[in-house]
Ligand code: ADP
């Protein structure tokens with residue numbers, strides 16, 4: 001069984017990315033026989049148009065994932081563009097993809113509805129994603145809820161190719177990641193690069209503390225008892241603190257007589273120690289960029305081997 005997923009290097013990873021996606025990718029590397037994870041730089045090119053920035057974000061994404069526990073002995077990590085077979089497969093798939101299918105996809109639809117002009121890259125984004133998945137005979141694709149539509153499109157494209165040319169593709173299934181606890185940002189809304197309310201995983205501790213201290217709160221008097229359920233500070237604290245500490249904090253909320261500053265300080269303390277090992281692993285990796293490049297090169301070799309085999313099957317089936 002092959003697990004595969006991609007993550008776009010469109011910004012430095014934040015707490016939401018970690019709890020909503022990255023941590024679960026890392027957990028999945030344990031159980032599955034083969035886990036393929038890649039940095040989707042071709043997809044990111046639809047938004048990041050500064051070459052230096054895209055290169056740096058791609059390398060940073062690889063270093064971040066390794067520092068957070070992605071183990072190249074257990075999972076294959078590579079950069080999307082290092083497997084050119086995927087782009088070739090993308091063209092072949094595009095020839096059988098109805099325009100209507102892509103017109104319904106939300107990224108393109110949202111942009112058009114807002115009156116922006118979209119380019120062909122954004123329009124055909126889901127076909128490249130389908131090629132990413134199908135090129136490796138992937139069975140399971142862990143993704144956030146927002147990506148489920150793209151997996152359905154992938155299944156549609158693969159199904160109609162198989163119908164026309166024989167059983168060439170493995171039909172993948174989405175595994176919807178548990179982000180029921182959507183990580184709130186510093187304004188209390190969902191943490192997202194697009195809302196500029198993020199706290200990055202590898203922010204310097206001092207910087208991180210400053211951001212935590214700026215998290216918006218309500219102005220209820222200190223002495224009022226408060227319900228921890230649904231409170232975004234308590235939600236953030238719970239991501240990092242042990243069960244026991246969460247209980248203690250919940251009791252403090254219910255009693256009242258505390259300031260939000262105390263909770264913020266506790267969040268910063270817990271977050272700092274939670275990511276301390278990852279921070280030191282990252283510092284080591286930064287000193288050895290060639291080591292990271294080796295991992296990516298090795299990952300690409302493994303990924304290309306599989307993609308070439310699938311592409312060969314595809315070409316034979318359709319007469320190329
Ligand atoms: P952003 O919203 O910052 O652009 P992405 O869309 O690149 O983030 O998200 C990458 C992954 O991280 C997705 O699988 C998404 O579900 C997850 N994710 C992003 N933000 C959050 C959040 N605030 N809470 C939980 N998961 C999140």
Ligand code: TRP
Nearest residue numbers: 005006007008040043129132133
């Ligand atoms: N579109 C995905 C996102 O924005 C990233 C991605 C690209 C992906 N190709 C993929 C995810 C293939 C899963 C499988 O999050």
